[in-house]
Amino acid sequence: MTKNDHSLVYRKRVSCTCKWEVKFSYRVAFTLAVFEAKRLLVLALEIFAEWQVIRIAGGTQPIALALADITLGLPCALIAVHIIRRRRLDLSSTRRVLRCLLIMIIACVAVNTSTLVSIGHHISVRQETLINVFNASMHLYVTAASYKYAIDEIQFTLRCCGHSSYTDWFLFDWQKVDYASREEMAGQNKISDEDFRSLGVPFSCCSLQATAPCMHLEMTDDKTINVKGCAEVISPILLRIVIVAYVTTITLIVIQVLLGFLIARVRHSDLK
Numbered sequence: 368m369t370k371n372d373h374s375l376v377y378r379k380r381v382s383c384t385c386k387w388e389v390k391f392s393y394r395v396a397f398t399l400a401v402f403e404a405k406r407l408l409v410l411a412l413e414i415f416a417e418w419q420v421i422r423i424a425g426g427t428q429p430i431a432l433a434l435a436d437i438t439l440g441l442p443c444a445l446i447a448v449h450i451i452r453r454r455r456l457d458l459s460s461t462r463r464v465l466r467c468l469l470i471m472i473i474a475c476v477a478v479n480t481s482t483l484v485s486i487g488h489h490i491s492v493r494q495e496t497l498i499n500v501f502n503a504s505m506h507l508y509v510t511a512a513s514y515k516y517a518i519d520e521i522q523f524t525l526r527c528c529g530h531s532s533y534t535d536w537f538l539f540d541w542q543k544v545d546y547a548s549r550e551e552m553a554g555q556n557k558i559s560d561e562d563f564r565s566l567g568v569p570f571s572c573c574s575l576q577a578t579a580p581c582m583h584l585e586m587t588d589d590k591t592i593n594v595k596g597c598a599e600v601i602s603p604i605l606l607r608i609v610i611v612a613y614v615t616t617i618t619l620i621v622i623q624v625l626l627g628f629l630i631a632r633v634r635h636s637d638l639k
Contacts, residue, residue: 392629393451399622400444406615407437413608419517420525423504424497424605425489429612432482436475440619443471447626451633465634472627479620486613492606497598501530508541508569519571525604527597528572533589535596536568568592 410433413421421430447468491497507514522528529535573581577591 388629388632389451392626392633393448395622395626395629396444396447396451399619399626400441400448402615402619402622403437403441403444406433406619407441409611409615410434410437413611417604417608419520420601420604421608423500423514423517423521424491424601425500426486426608428489429482429485432478432485433612433616436478436482436619439471439478440475440623443468443475444626447630462634465630469627469630469634472623472630476620476623476627479616479623482616483613486609486616490605490609492602492609494598494602497601497605498530498596501598501601502535505530505535505541506539519569521597521601522569522571522593523573525597525600526575526593527595527600528568528593529596530598531596533568533572533592533594536572537566541569542567 410430414430421427446464450464450468501518504514504518508518509515567584570581572592574591574593579591581591
């Protein structure tokens with residue numbers, strides 16, 4: 368009998384002695400590995416395409432938790448596939464590995480549950496909430512470079528301006544221009560700078576479809592800028608992201624709980 372024949376007989380013997388838990392566990396572990404890989408791909412695409420929207424909307428913590436689950440869950444699923452596929456009922460080391468896998472799966476379920484809670488707590492798709500968040504970010508346009516970069520990218524990419532309209536920029540001095548020195552102002556009555564500052568918006572509000580030069584400072588009309596508010600544009604984007612995140616995370620929790628249950632049964636059968 369050749370070496371290949373011995374290998375074939377051995378595989379047949381193993382396949383015949385496998386219980387249904389082992390076979391089903393292998394399929395569930397493989398499915399979990401595929402879902403974790405897909406989640407990593409989707410998350411990478413969302414971060415690449417909509418990172419500034421996610422960050423301003425408060426999605427940094429859910430993203431971090433999702434990455435933590437992938438970091439732990441994907442290797443766990445791959446190890447489970449490998450161990451279950453090459454499982455030996457008479458090896459005590461396999462039981463120790465199954466125990467470690469069970470602990471890792473429980474940790475993944477806990478992280479994914481925290482992700483669901485974090486999404487519901489930090490991210491809102493309601494336009495009223497987004498208006499408040501974007502308005503607060505607009506007031507940090509000059510003082511915080513990260514917010515300036517985020518707002519400029521959102522307004523330029525999504526072709527919007529302000530939280531509700533381009534006129535939102537008229538309501539405060541977003542350029543932080545000093546119209547007079549402190550010594551000059553000390554001898555004058557306190558007055559508002561609204562009578563002196565020009566009506567203007569950031570350059571990122573300029574419309575890409577306008578054929579004329581963009582007049583975003585000392586504006587007399589809105590023909591060369593985007594007039595739609597950003598909250599109206601961001602809301603459906605966030606809704607899509609949140610729906611995908613909820614569906615993906617809940618699906619992973621169900622698969623992980625099922626795999627944990629099957630691994631626990633396999634390990635219990637080995638102990639008998």
